[in-house]
Amino acid sequence: MAAEVRPRLTVLSGPSGVGKSTVVAHMRKVHPEVWLSVSATTRKPRPGERHGVQYFFVSDEEFDKLVANGELLEWAEFAGNRYGTPRQAVLDRLAAGEPVLLEIDLQGARQVKESMPESRLVFLAPPSWDELVRRLTGRGTESAEVIERRLEAAKVELAAESEFDTTLVNTSVEDVARELLALMSVA
Numbered sequence: 001m002a003a004e005v006r007p008r009l010t011v012l013s014g015p016s017g018v019g020k021s022t023v024v025a026h027m028r029k030v031h032p033e034v035w036l037s038v039s040a041t042t043r044k045p046r047p048g049e050r051h052g053v054q055y056f057f058v059s060d061e062e063f064d065k066l067v068a069n070g071e072l073l074e075w076a077e078f079a080g081n082r083y084g085t086p087r088q089a090v091l092d093r094l095a096a097g098e099p100v101l102l103e104i105d106l107q108g109a110r111q112v113k114e115s116m117p118e119s120r121l122v123f124l125a126p127p128s129w130d131e132l133v134r135r136l137t138g139r140g141t142e143s144a145e146v147i148e149r150r151l152e153a154a155k156v157e158l159a160a161e162s163e164f165d166t167t168l169v170n171t172s173v174e175d176v177a178r179e180l181l182a183l184m185s186v187a
């Protein structure tokens with residue numbers, strides 16, 4: 001039997017504030033055909049975020065239903081909110097032979113590796129801890145308390161870097177976006 005050739009699922013993870021969204025946005029500006037899964041979350045939208053674009057913003061009850069109905073490929077609680085990847089859209093893209101990108105946290109990355117071992121896990125690392133703090137604080141979207149929680153989570157995530165297949169250091173958004181596209185065989 002011929003080996004099955006399945007398109008790769010790429011997972012991008014890294015601490016809050018490292019620049020995941022910025023890198024993905026740049027990548028999609030250059031290659032709009034790259035498909036990024038839109039997650040469901042119980043977090044409240046930040047100014048400028050829109051339902052169905054950055055996230056599907058749902059209530060706790062709606063999230064419970066998604067979990068109960070098996071509609072999420074993976075999900076996790078992160079800094080007091082829940083986040084999950086809608087399963088069907090991902091499976092549809094993979095079945096169509098299109099590359100798929102998930103931007104999810106460490107716990108989600110581990111679940112995906114478990115259920116889809118052929119997926120590639122990419123860790124986005126900051127140039128330094130101080131730079132991570134500067135970026136997260138400088139973004140200005142979270143309260144001091146929320147920043148503190150995210151920095152606690154960041155320590156755990158940075159300690160798990162070796163679980164990933166590849167590490168990219170986010171010094172230059174353009175360079176990282178190019179490297180990520182190459183890993184996904186898009187460019």
Ligand SMILES: Nc1nc2c(ncn2[C@@H]2O[C@H](COP(=O)(O)OP(=O)(O)O)[C@@H](O)[C@H]2O)c(=O)[nH]1
Nearest residue numbers: 016017039075076078083084085103104105108
């Ligand atoms: N497990 C999991 N994590 C997710 C999902 N969507 C987003 N995340 C992660 O949740 C964390 C918080 O995301 P967000 O509140 O948007 O903050 P930001 O990453 O600082 O912009 C980040 O690590 C995201 O990668 C998802 O569907 N599943």
Ligand SMILES: Nc1ncnc2c1ncn2[C@@H]1O[C@H](COP(=O)(O)OP(=O)(O)O)[C@@H](O)[C@H]1O
Nearest residue numbers: 016017018019020021022135139170171172173
């Ligand atoms: N390579 C970079 N150099 C300098 N600042 C960056 C870089 N990448 C992202 N940033 C800035 O860092 C902050 C956090 O980036 P963001 O994409 O929101 O992170 P994440 O999605 O990982 O939480 C933003 O203000 C963004 O403009």
